[in-house]
Amino acid sequence: MRVKNIAIIGGGTAGWLAANHLAVELRAEQDITITVIESPEIGIIGVGEGTVPHIRKSLMKFGISEADLLATCDTTFKVGIKFVDWMAAGPSGIENFYYHPFSSPYPGGIDTSSLYLQQAETTEFAEVTEVPGLAEAMKAPKKIESPPFEGPVNYAYHFNAVKFGQLLAKNAVQKLRVKHKLATIIDACLNERGEVDYLLTQEGERLHYDFYVDCTGFNSLLLGKLYQVPFVDKSAQILTDTALAVQIATEPACEIPPYTLAKAHQAGWLWDIPLTNRRGVGFVYASAHMTQEQALQGLAAHLGMDAERLSPRRIPMKIGYREKFWCKNVVALGLAQGFVEPLEATSIFVTDLAADLFARNFSVDKSGMSVAADYCNKVISYTWERVMDFVQLHYCISDRRDSDFWRLNTMEPKLSDVLTERLAMWKFNAPKKSDFFSRFDLFDVENFLFVLYGMKYKTIKKNMTQAELQAFTRELQNVRNTESFLAKELIGHREWIDGFLAAYKSMRPA
Structure with missing residues:
Protein backbone atom coordinates (compact mmCIF):
# COMPACT_ATOMS: atom_id res chain seq x y z
CA MET A 1 0.00 0.00 0.00
CA ARG A 2 1.30 3.44 -0.92
CA VAL A 3 1.63 6.33 1.53
CA LYS A 4 -0.04 9.41 0.11
CA ASN A 5 -0.86 11.64 3.07
CA ILE A 6 1.61 12.55 5.85
CA ALA A 7 0.67 14.60 8.90
CA ILE A 8 3.21 16.43 11.04
CA ILE A 9 1.60 17.25 14.38
CA GLY A 10 3.13 20.37 15.85
CA GLY A 11 5.03 23.25 14.29
CA GLY A 12 8.01 24.96 15.84
CA THR A 13 11.55 24.10 14.85
CA ALA A 14 11.04 20.30 14.99
CA GLY A 15 7.83 20.23 12.96
CA TRP A 16 9.04 22.55 10.24
CA LEU A 17 12.47 20.91 10.02
CA ALA A 18 10.65 17.62 9.46
CA ALA A 19 8.42 19.21 6.82
CA ASN A 20 11.37 20.62 4.88
CA HIS A 21 13.41 17.41 5.03
CA LEU A 22 10.47 15.27 3.95
CA ALA A 23 9.35 17.63 1.21
CA VAL A 24 12.83 17.76 -0.32
CA GLU A 25 13.26 13.98 -0.24
CA LEU A 26 9.76 13.38 -1.67
CA ARG A 27 9.65 16.24 -4.18
CA ALA A 28 9.43 13.82 -7.12
CA GLU A 29 6.36 12.12 -5.59
CA GLN A 30 3.68 14.44 -6.88
CA ASP A 31 0.80 12.46 -5.35
CA ILE A 32 2.09 12.74 -1.76
CA THR A 33 0.74 15.50 0.47
CA ILE A 34 2.55 16.71 3.59
CA THR A 35 0.49 18.67 6.12
CA VAL A 36 1.76 20.42 9.23
CA ILE A 37 -0.99 20.62 11.85
CA GLU A 38 -0.26 23.41 14.28
CA SER A 39 -2.29 24.35 17.32
CA PRO A 40 -3.18 28.02 17.68
CA GLU A 41 -3.39 27.46 21.45
CA ILE A 42 -0.15 25.62 22.25
CA GLY A 43 3.06 27.62 22.30
CA ILE A 44 6.56 26.36 21.63
CA ILE A 45 9.55 26.18 23.99
CA GLY A 46 11.41 28.61 21.75
CA VAL A 47 14.74 28.69 23.59
CA GLY A 48 16.82 26.50 21.25
CA GLU A 49 18.75 29.46 19.87
CA GLY A 50 22.21 27.97 19.33
CA THR A 51 23.31 25.71 16.47
CA VAL A 52 26.35 23.85 15.14
CA PRO A 53 27.81 24.17 11.60
CA HIS A 54 25.79 21.21 10.29
CA ILE A 55 22.72 23.48 10.12
CA ARG A 56 24.25 25.23 7.10
CA LYS A 57 24.02 22.00 5.09
CA SER A 58 20.33 21.63 5.92
CA LEU A 59 19.56 25.23 4.98
CA MET A 60 21.27 24.77 1.62
CA LYS A 61 19.36 21.52 1.11
CA PHE A 62 16.06 23.31 1.77
CA GLY A 63 16.92 26.20 -0.54
CA ILE A 64 16.85 28.80 2.25
CA SER A 65 19.30 31.62 1.61
CA GLU A 66 21.76 32.67 4.28
CA ALA A 67 20.76 36.27 3.62
CA ASP A 68 17.12 35.58 4.52
CA LEU A 69 18.19 33.75 7.69
CA LEU A 70 20.41 36.65 8.76
CA ALA A 71 17.81 39.27 7.93
CA THR A 72 14.67 37.72 9.39
CA CYS A 73 15.68 35.76 12.50
CA ASP A 74 17.75 38.28 14.54
CA THR A 75 20.66 36.04 13.57
CA THR A 76 24.27 36.35 14.70
CA PHE A 77 27.32 34.17 14.08
CA LYS A 78 28.69 31.54 16.43
CA VAL A 79 32.28 30.30 16.14
CA GLY A 80 32.04 28.06 19.20
CA ILE A 81 31.30 28.02 22.91
CA LYS A 82 33.20 29.80 25.65
CA PHE A 83 33.13 27.72 28.84
CA VAL A 84 33.70 29.74 32.00
CA ASP A 85 34.26 28.43 35.56
CA TRP A 86 33.96 24.74 34.67
CA MET A 87 37.17 24.20 36.62
CA ALA A 88 38.06 25.07 40.20
CA ALA A 89 39.07 28.67 40.80
CA GLY A 90 42.81 29.24 41.01
CA PRO A 91 44.64 30.94 43.90
CA SER A 92 43.99 34.38 42.40
CA GLY A 93 40.25 33.72 42.11
CA ILE A 94 40.29 34.82 38.46
CA GLU A 95 37.66 33.05 36.39
CA ASN A 96 38.96 30.26 34.20
CA PHE A 97 37.70 29.61 30.70
CA TYR A 98 38.34 27.56 27.59
CA TYR A 99 36.90 27.48 24.10
CA HIS A 100 35.22 24.69 22.20
CA PRO A 101 35.59 26.16 18.70
CA PHE A 102 34.21 24.85 15.42
CA SER A 103 37.63 24.97 13.74
CA SER A 104 39.68 21.79 13.45
CA PRO A 105 42.29 20.94 16.13
CA TYR A 106 44.46 19.49 13.35
CA PRO A 107 46.28 22.50 11.85
CA GLY A 108 47.80 21.49 8.53
CA GLY A 109 46.21 18.07 9.01
CA ILE A 110 48.67 17.18 11.79
CA ASP A 111 47.58 15.73 15.14
CA THR A 112 48.98 18.28 17.60
CA SER A 113 47.73 16.59 20.78
CA SER A 114 51.15 15.12 21.59
CA LEU A 115 52.76 18.55 21.39
CA TYR A 116 50.01 20.03 23.53
CA LEU A 117 50.59 17.40 26.22
CA GLN A 118 54.23 18.44 26.40
CA GLN A 119 53.10 21.98 27.20
CA ALA A 120 49.76 21.37 28.95
CA GLU A 121 50.65 23.41 32.04
CA THR A 122 51.31 26.58 30.05
CA THR A 123 49.22 26.16 26.87
CA GLU A 124 45.49 26.24 26.17
CA PHE A 125 44.47 23.49 23.76
CA ALA A 126 42.10 25.69 21.72
CA GLU A 127 45.14 27.75 20.71
CA VAL A 128 45.77 25.12 18.02
CA THR A 129 43.06 27.10 16.19
CA GLU A 130 42.67 30.76 15.33
CA VAL A 131 39.33 31.04 17.14
CA PRO A 132 40.05 32.17 20.74
CA GLY A 133 41.93 35.32 19.74
CA LEU A 134 39.42 36.30 17.07
CA ALA A 135 36.46 35.54 19.35
CA GLU A 136 37.87 37.61 22.20
CA ALA A 137 38.36 40.46 19.69
CA MET A 138 34.66 40.15 18.71
CA LYS A 139 35.48 39.48 15.04
CA ALA A 140 32.94 38.19 12.51
CA PRO A 141 33.88 34.82 10.95
CA LYS A 142 33.08 36.07 7.43
CA LYS A 143 34.47 38.80 5.24
CA ILE A 144 32.09 41.26 3.60
CA GLU A 145 32.72 39.55 0.26
CA SER A 146 32.47 35.96 1.60
CA PRO A 147 30.05 33.77 -0.40
CA PRO A 148 26.86 32.54 1.30
CA PHE A 149 27.48 29.82 3.90
CA GLU A 150 31.25 30.28 3.64
CA GLY A 151 33.91 32.15 5.58
CA PRO A 152 37.57 31.91 6.59
CA VAL A 153 36.48 30.74 10.07
CA ASN A 154 34.03 27.86 10.52
CA TYR A 155 30.75 29.00 12.05
CA ALA A 156 27.14 28.30 12.98
CA TYR A 157 24.41 30.69 14.12
CA HIS A 158 22.46 32.07 17.04
CA PHE A 159 18.89 32.99 16.12
CA ASN A 160 15.41 33.67 17.42
CA ALA A 161 13.92 30.15 17.53
CA VAL A 162 10.36 31.34 16.94
CA LYS A 163 11.35 33.36 13.88
CA PHE A 164 13.49 30.49 12.62
CA GLY A 165 10.43 28.23 12.76
CA GLN A 166 8.50 30.83 10.79
CA LEU A 167 11.25 30.97 8.16
CA LEU A 168 11.18 27.18 7.84
CA ALA A 169 7.39 27.28 7.58
CA LYS A 170 7.43 29.93 4.84
CA ASN A 171 9.94 27.93 2.84
CA ALA A 172 8.04 24.66 3.22
CA VAL A 173 4.68 26.14 2.25
CA GLN A 174 5.75 28.51 -0.53
CA LYS A 175 8.54 26.47 -2.17
CA LEU A 176 7.95 22.83 -1.25
CA ARG A 177 4.14 22.42 -1.47
CA VAL A 178 3.67 21.65 2.24
CA LYS A 179 0.17 22.33 3.54
CA HIS A 180 -0.48 24.12 6.84
CA LYS A 181 -3.56 23.43 8.98
CA LEU A 182 -4.51 25.06 12.28
CA ALA A 183 -6.07 22.61 14.72
CA THR A 184 -5.50 21.35 18.25
CA ILE A 185 -5.05 17.57 18.35
CA ILE A 186 -6.25 16.00 21.58
CA ASP A 187 -6.20 12.28 20.81
CA ALA A 188 -5.74 9.59 18.18
CA CYS A 189 -7.30 6.23 17.38
CA LEU A 190 -5.65 3.00 16.27
CA ASN A 191 -6.89 0.66 13.55
CA GLU A 192 -7.02 -3.15 13.73
CA ARG A 193 -3.34 -3.38 12.68
CA GLY A 194 -2.24 -1.23 15.61
CA GLU A 195 -1.46 1.73 13.38
CA VAL A 196 -2.75 5.25 13.92
CA ASP A 197 -5.98 5.51 11.95
CA TYR A 198 -6.98 9.11 12.59
CA LEU A 199 -6.41 12.15 14.79
CA LEU A 200 -9.14 13.73 16.87
CA THR A 201 -9.23 17.52 17.12
CA GLN A 202 -10.54 19.63 19.96
CA GLU A 203 -13.51 20.49 17.78
CA GLY A 204 -14.38 16.80 17.25
CA GLU A 205 -13.02 16.51 13.70
CA ARG A 206 -11.41 13.24 12.60
CA LEU A 207 -8.30 13.68 10.46
CA HIS A 208 -7.19 10.61 8.50
CA TYR A 209 -3.62 10.26 7.20
CA ASP A 210 -1.34 7.40 6.19
CA PHE A 211 1.68 8.43 8.26
CA TYR A 212 2.18 10.67 11.29
CA VAL A 213 5.15 12.64 12.61
CA ASP A 214 4.81 13.45 16.31
CA CYS A 215 6.30 16.87 17.08
CA THR A 216 4.08 17.56 20.10
CA GLY A 217 6.95 18.41 22.44
CA PHE A 218 7.28 16.93 25.91
CA ASN A 219 3.61 15.91 25.61
CA SER A 220 4.63 13.20 23.07
CA LEU A 221 0.98 12.61 22.22
CA LEU A 222 1.40 9.65 19.86
CA LEU A 223 4.69 7.94 20.72
CA GLY A 224 4.50 8.54 24.47
CA LYS A 225 0.81 8.61 25.38
CA LEU A 226 -0.82 6.51 22.66
CA TYR A 227 1.87 3.89 22.06
CA GLN A 228 3.43 4.25 25.52
CA VAL A 229 6.92 3.70 24.16
CA PRO A 230 9.14 3.52 27.27
CA PHE A 231 11.22 6.54 28.18
CA VAL A 232 14.92 5.85 28.81
CA ASP A 233 15.58 8.04 31.84
CA LYS A 234 19.06 9.59 31.93
CA SER A 235 18.63 11.79 34.99
CA ALA A 236 21.18 9.71 36.91
CA GLN A 237 23.82 10.76 34.38
CA ILE A 238 22.73 14.36 33.78
CA LEU A 239 21.67 15.86 37.11
CA THR A 240 20.31 19.21 35.93
CA ASP A 241 16.53 19.21 35.54
CA THR A 242 15.29 22.83 35.44
CA ALA A 243 16.02 26.06 33.59
CA LEU A 244 14.94 29.66 34.14
CA ALA A 245 14.97 31.53 30.83
CA VAL A 246 14.73 35.26 30.11
CA GLN A 247 15.25 37.61 27.19
CA ILE A 248 17.15 40.85 27.79
CA ALA A 249 17.08 43.69 25.28
CA THR A 250 20.46 45.06 24.21
CA GLU A 251 21.56 48.44 22.91
CA PRO A 252 21.88 48.74 19.11
CA ALA A 253 25.55 49.71 19.32
CA CYS A 254 26.73 47.08 21.80
CA GLU A 255 29.32 44.53 20.73
CA ILE A 256 28.06 41.05 19.85
CA PRO A 257 30.18 38.15 21.10
CA PRO A 258 30.53 35.58 18.28
CA TYR A 259 30.13 32.70 20.71
CA THR A 260 27.73 31.15 23.19
CA LEU A 261 28.70 31.72 26.80
CA ALA A 262 28.32 28.64 29.03
CA LYS A 263 29.18 29.64 32.60
CA ALA A 264 29.16 27.06 35.38
CA HIS A 265 27.82 27.72 38.88
CA GLN A 266 27.42 25.67 42.07
CA ALA A 267 24.53 23.54 40.81
CA GLY A 268 24.71 23.70 37.02
CA TRP A 269 25.48 26.37 34.44
CA LEU A 270 23.92 29.23 32.50
CA TRP A 271 23.79 30.07 28.83
CA ASP A 272 24.06 33.57 27.41
CA ILE A 273 23.27 33.81 23.70
CA PRO A 274 23.60 37.13 21.85
CA LEU A 275 21.18 38.01 19.05
CA THR A 276 21.13 41.27 17.13
CA ASN A 277 18.69 42.96 19.51
CA ARG A 278 18.68 40.91 22.71
CA ARG A 279 20.32 38.22 24.76
CA GLY A 280 18.70 34.89 25.51
CA VAL A 281 19.84 33.84 28.98
CA GLY A 282 19.03 30.60 30.74
CA PHE A 283 19.99 29.44 34.23
CA VAL A 284 20.22 25.64 34.24
CA TYR A 285 20.30 23.90 37.61
CA ALA A 286 19.65 20.69 39.53
CA SER A 287 16.60 21.23 41.74
CA ALA A 288 17.94 18.65 44.20
CA HIS A 289 20.88 20.96 44.88
CA MET A 290 19.43 24.44 44.46
CA THR A 291 16.07 26.07 45.15
CA GLN A 292 14.24 28.12 42.56
CA GLU A 293 14.81 31.25 44.65
CA GLN A 294 18.56 30.59 44.71
CA ALA A 295 18.51 30.04 40.96
CA LEU A 296 16.64 33.31 40.45
CA GLN A 297 19.23 35.13 42.56
CA GLY A 298 22.02 33.55 40.52
CA LEU A 299 20.38 34.59 37.26
CA ALA A 300 19.90 38.13 38.55
CA ALA A 301 23.52 38.34 39.67
CA HIS A 302 24.74 37.32 36.21
CA LEU A 303 22.54 39.96 34.59
CA GLY A 304 23.41 42.64 37.14
CA MET A 305 19.71 43.16 37.84
CA ASP A 306 17.40 42.99 40.83
CA ALA A 307 15.69 39.60 41.05
CA GLU A 308 12.35 41.38 41.62
CA ARG A 309 12.55 42.80 38.10
CA LEU A 310 12.84 39.38 36.50
CA SER A 311 9.96 37.14 35.44
CA PRO A 312 11.79 34.16 33.94
CA ARG A 313 10.11 31.28 32.23
CA ARG A 314 10.57 28.08 34.22
CA ILE A 315 11.31 25.06 32.03
CA PRO A 316 11.28 21.60 33.62
CA MET A 317 13.71 19.30 31.83
CA LYS A 318 13.12 15.57 31.59
CA ILE A 348 18.36 21.36 17.11
CA PHE A 349 21.36 19.22 16.13
CA VAL A 350 19.72 15.90 17.08
CA THR A 351 16.35 16.97 15.68
CA ASP A 352 17.91 17.96 12.37
CA LEU A 353 19.87 14.71 12.13
CA ALA A 354 16.87 12.54 13.06
CA ALA A 355 14.56 14.36 10.62
CA ASP A 356 17.11 13.95 7.83
CA LEU A 357 17.66 10.26 8.66
CA PHE A 358 13.93 9.60 8.72
CA ALA A 359 13.28 11.45 5.46
CA ARG A 360 16.10 9.66 3.63
CA ASN A 361 14.88 6.25 4.82
CA PHE A 362 11.17 6.92 4.37
CA SER A 363 9.48 4.52 1.97
CA VAL A 364 6.35 5.47 0.06
CA ASP A 365 5.50 1.76 0.07
CA LYS A 366 4.31 0.70 3.53
CA SER A 367 5.88 -2.73 3.12
CA GLY A 368 9.32 -1.15 3.45
CA MET A 369 8.54 0.67 6.70
CA SER A 370 9.45 -2.00 9.24
CA VAL A 371 12.97 -2.51 7.90
CA ALA A 372 13.62 1.23 7.83
CA ALA A 373 12.15 1.63 11.32
CA ASP A 374 14.40 -1.05 12.83
CA TYR A 375 17.51 0.50 11.31
CA CYS A 376 16.64 4.09 12.22
CA ASN A 377 15.71 3.16 15.79
CA LYS A 378 19.15 1.61 16.29
CA VAL A 379 20.84 4.68 14.88
CA ILE A 380 18.92 7.20 16.98
CA SER A 381 19.30 5.21 20.21
CA TYR A 382 23.04 5.08 19.60
CA THR A 383 23.09 8.80 18.82
CA TRP A 384 21.27 9.71 22.04
CA GLU A 385 23.58 7.54 24.16
CA ARG A 386 26.69 9.19 22.75
CA VAL A 387 25.20 12.69 23.08
CA MET A 388 24.50 11.95 26.75
CA ASP A 389 28.13 10.86 27.13
CA PHE A 390 29.43 14.08 25.63
CA VAL A 391 27.25 16.30 27.79
CA GLN A 392 28.21 14.36 30.92
CA LEU A 393 31.88 14.66 30.02
CA HIS A 394 31.79 18.38 30.82
CA TYR A 395 30.80 17.60 34.39
CA CYS A 396 32.61 14.40 35.29
CA ILE A 397 36.16 15.49 34.41
CA SER A 398 35.96 18.83 36.25
CA ASP A 399 38.16 19.40 39.28
CA ARG A 400 35.44 21.42 41.04
CA ARG A 401 34.55 20.09 44.49
CA ASP A 402 32.92 23.21 45.95
CA SER A 403 29.36 21.85 46.26
CA ASP A 404 27.47 18.60 46.61
CA PHE A 405 26.45 18.94 42.96
CA TRP A 406 30.05 18.98 41.72
CA ARG A 407 31.20 16.33 44.17
CA LEU A 408 28.44 14.00 42.98
CA ASN A 409 29.27 14.68 39.32
CA THR A 410 32.99 14.15 39.73
CA MET A 411 33.44 11.65 42.55
CA GLU A 412 30.40 9.40 42.09
CA PRO A 413 29.41 9.79 38.43
CA LYS A 414 27.21 7.16 36.81
CA LEU A 415 28.94 6.82 33.45
CA SER A 416 27.99 4.65 30.50
CA ASP A 417 30.26 1.71 29.74
CA VAL A 418 31.40 3.45 26.55
CA LEU A 419 32.41 6.68 28.28
CA THR A 420 34.08 4.73 31.10
CA GLU A 421 36.15 2.79 28.58
CA ARG A 422 37.07 5.86 26.57
CA LEU A 423 38.17 7.90 29.59
CA ALA A 424 40.33 4.99 30.73
CA MET A 425 41.94 4.77 27.28
CA TRP A 426 42.55 8.51 27.16
CA LYS A 427 44.62 8.44 30.36
CA PHE A 428 47.32 6.69 28.33
CA ASN A 429 46.68 7.86 24.77
CA ALA A 430 45.11 11.05 23.43
CA PRO A 431 41.79 10.55 21.58
CA LYS A 432 42.15 9.37 17.97
CA LYS A 433 39.75 9.36 15.04
CA SER A 434 39.64 5.55 15.24
CA ASP A 435 38.18 5.74 18.76
CA PHE A 436 34.93 6.94 17.14
CA PHE A 437 33.87 4.19 14.79
CA SER A 438 30.39 5.42 13.91
CA ARG A 439 29.39 8.39 11.77
CA PHE A 440 26.51 8.76 14.22
CA ASP A 441 28.86 9.93 16.94
CA LEU A 442 27.59 13.47 16.47
CA PHE A 443 30.41 14.67 18.69
CA ASP A 444 33.63 12.99 17.65
CA VAL A 445 37.34 13.16 18.31
CA GLU A 446 37.68 16.87 17.53
CA ASN A 447 34.92 17.85 19.96
CA PHE A 448 36.23 15.58 22.70
CA LEU A 449 39.76 16.94 22.32
CA PHE A 450 38.65 20.51 22.93
CA VAL A 451 36.63 19.62 26.04
CA LEU A 452 39.06 17.10 27.50
CA TYR A 453 42.09 19.31 27.21
CA GLY A 454 40.22 22.54 27.73
CA MET A 455 39.53 21.05 31.15
CA LYS A 456 43.13 19.80 31.55
CA TYR A 457 42.42 16.06 31.41
CA LYS A 458 45.53 14.14 32.43
CA THR A 459 46.93 12.03 29.60
CA ILE A 460 50.44 10.56 29.88
CA LYS A 461 52.92 12.50 27.77
CA LYS A 462 54.54 10.75 24.82
CA ASN A 463 58.20 11.08 23.99
CA MET A 464 58.73 12.97 20.75
CA THR A 465 61.63 13.25 18.36
CA GLN A 466 63.15 16.64 17.67
CA ALA A 467 61.80 16.47 14.12
CA GLU A 468 58.26 15.87 15.41
CA LEU A 469 58.54 18.77 17.84
CA GLN A 470 59.76 21.05 15.08
CA ALA A 471 56.95 20.02 12.72
CA PHE A 472 54.26 20.54 15.36
CA THR A 473 55.77 23.86 16.44
CA ARG A 474 55.86 25.01 12.83
CA GLU A 475 52.17 24.20 12.37
CA LEU A 476 51.23 26.11 15.52
CA GLN A 477 53.20 29.10 14.27
CA ASN A 478 51.23 28.91 11.02
CA VAL A 479 48.04 29.09 13.09
CA ARG A 480 49.33 32.20 14.87
CA ASN A 481 50.22 33.76 11.51
CA THR A 482 46.74 32.98 10.19
CA GLU A 483 45.16 34.47 13.30
CA SER A 484 47.21 37.67 12.93
CA PHE A 485 46.27 37.94 9.26
CA LEU A 486 42.56 37.38 9.93
CA ALA A 487 42.58 39.83 12.83
CA LYS A 488 43.41 42.51 10.28
CA GLU A 489 41.17 41.20 7.49
CA LEU A 490 37.99 40.53 9.49
CA ILE A 491 35.79 43.31 10.81
CA GLY A 492 33.85 43.39 14.06
CA HIS A 493 30.85 41.12 14.48
CA ARG A 494 28.44 44.01 15.14
CA GLU A 495 29.89 46.01 12.24
CA TRP A 496 29.43 43.06 9.86
CA ILE A 497 25.84 42.40 10.96
CA ASP A 498 24.82 46.07 10.81
CA GLY A 499 26.43 46.51 7.40
CA PHE A 500 24.71 43.42 6.06
CA LEU A 501 21.28 44.41 7.37
CA ALA A 502 21.59 47.90 5.86
CA ALA A 503 22.58 46.41 2.47
CA TYR A 504 19.79 43.81 2.62
CA LYS A 505 17.20 46.46 3.39
CA SER A 506 18.41 48.72 0.57
CA MET A 507 17.97 45.89 -1.95
CA ARG A 508 14.38 45.19 -0.92
CA PRO A 509 11.48 47.09 -2.47
CA ALA A 510 9.96 49.70 -0.16
Missing part, protein backbone atom coordinates in the same frame (compact mmCIF):
# COMPACT_ATOMS: atom_id res chain seq x y z
CA ILE A 319 16.45 14.11 30.50
CA GLY A 320 16.30 11.01 28.32
CA TYR A 321 14.81 9.62 25.13
CA ARG A 322 12.14 7.25 23.88
CA GLU A 323 13.25 3.66 23.48
CA LYS A 324 12.08 3.84 19.86
CA PHE A 325 11.47 6.94 17.79
CA TRP A 326 9.74 5.06 14.95
CA CYS A 327 6.75 2.87 15.86
CA LYS A 328 4.32 1.52 13.23
CA ASN A 329 3.25 4.55 11.15
CA VAL A 330 4.51 7.13 13.66
CA VAL A 331 7.86 8.88 14.00
CA ALA A 332 8.61 11.27 16.87
CA LEU A 333 11.00 14.20 16.49
CA GLY A 334 12.21 17.01 18.73
CA LEU A 335 11.15 17.01 22.36
CA ALA A 336 8.61 14.26 21.67
CA GLN A 337 11.57 11.98 20.94
CA GLY A 338 14.04 13.00 23.62
CA PHE A 339 15.84 15.78 25.42
CA VAL A 340 19.11 16.59 27.10
CA GLU A 341 19.97 19.94 28.63
CA PRO A 342 21.01 22.47 25.95
CA LEU A 343 24.76 22.32 26.57
CA GLU A 344 26.57 22.13 23.20
CA ALA A 345 23.39 23.06 21.25
CA THR A 346 22.23 19.44 21.16
CA SER A 347 18.48 19.98 20.67
